[in-house]
Amino acid sequence: MEKYHGAIVAIVTPFINDELDEQGLIDLIEFQISGGTNGIVPCGTTGESATLDFDEHKRVIELTVKTVNGRVPVIAGTGANNTKEAIELTESAKASGADAVLSVTPYYNKPSQEGLYQHFKAIAETVDIPMFLYNVPSRTSINILPETVARLAELKNIIGIKEACASLQQISEVIRQCPDDFILLSGDDFTSMPTVFVGGKGVISVTSNVHPRGMADLMEAALAGDIKKANELHYTLFPLMTSMFSAPNPVPAKKGVELMGKIKDGLPRLPLTGIDDKALTVLTGAMKDAGLL
Numbered sequence: 001m002e003k004y005h006g007a008i009v010a011i012v013t014p015f016i017n018d019e020l021d022e023q024g025l026i027d028l029i030e031f032q033i034s035g036g037t038n039g040i041v042p043c044g045t046t047g048e049s050a051t052l053d054f055d056e057h058k059r060v061i062e063l064t065v066k067t068v069n070g071r072v073p074v075i076a077g078t079g080a081n082n083t084k085e086a087i088e089l090t091e092s093a094k095a096s097g098a099d100a101v102l103s104v105t106p107y108y109n110k111p112s113q114e115g116l117y118q119h120f121k122a123i124a125e126t127v128d129i130p131m132f133l134y135n136v137p138s139r140t141s142i143n144i145l146p147e148t149v150a151r152l153a154e155l156k157n158i159i160g161i162k163e164a165c166a167s168l169q170q171i172s173e174v175i176r177q178c179p180d181d182f183i184l185l186s187g188d189d190f191t192s193m194p195t196v197f198v199g200g201k202g203v204i205s206v207t208s209n210v211h212p213r214g215m216a217d218l219m220e221a222a223l224a225g226d227i228k229k230a231n232e233l234h235y236t237l238f239p240l241m242t243s244m245f246s247a248p249n250p251v252p253a254k255k256g257v258e259l260m261g262k263i264k265d266g267l268p269r270l271p272l273t274g275i276d277d278k279a280l281t282v283l284t285g286a287m288k289d290a291g292l293l
Contacts, residue, residue, distance in 0.1 A: 006038030035212030043077035079104030243286035
């Protein structure tokens with residue numbers, strides 16, 4: 001499989017007593033690699049990047065790169081709504097040895113399309129490392145349009161996008177307007193299979209946290225053009241995908257890996273809170289049905 005293809009986990013960041021659990025992170029990485037994941041994204045949305053301070057953010061990336069040791073690609077989350085901070089995090093990720101970075105559209109500021117272009121251009125021209133754009137309008141309130149993505153795809157370091165707009169129409173427009181070697185990865189487990197069938201190359205997945213093998217098999221079948229097998233796997237995994245969003249992400253994913261005994265404490269950082277009883281029932285039911293508990 002090519003370097004940035006398949007099921008790539010948006011890995012959770014474990015804490016103990018609100019401090020980074022380094023051994024827990026190492027254990028999660030080993031679980032992912034042994035489970036067949038095709039890559040690891042530390043410090044993404046699922047990794048609670050919004051509540052990591054700069055030192056923690058840099059340490060998570062550094063420890064991930066060291067633990068992975070070249071076995072799969074590491075795409076480090078380095079986005080920010082402050083261009084200078086995004087550059088600093090991207091420089092640190094490069095120094096740590098990350099293979100690529102993932103840079104989210106600036107949130108809260110609500111920049112124009114030209115502002116988005118200039119933001120990503122500044123990062124790409126300052127730090128010489130492969131970059132994936134990250135579009136997730138439901139969280140940032142900003143949608144980077146296909147025309148803007150196509151402009152950015154002309155820049156040497158910008159090699160792809162994690163597209164979490166959940167619109168196959170927009171995804172198709174991005175693929176249509178960008179160069180053939182531009183890599184579109186789904187940012188949404190639910191649409192990962194159809195995204196591959198319209199030209200995507202894989203998914204940056206939440207569900208992979210608890211079921212790396214299942215998501216890897218799904219993406220492998222889809223990329224091989226095996227529609228029947230991919231469809232069967234999609235519907236087998238669908239209840240588990242749903243359970244990952246029974247509470248705000250990454251609350252169910254963190255609780256799930258705790259239930260599997262992969263980390264000691266599945267609590268997120270405030271302002272996120274622990275899973276409630278209703279969501280826990282959905283989560284445990286789906287995990288049992290998937291043979292994970």
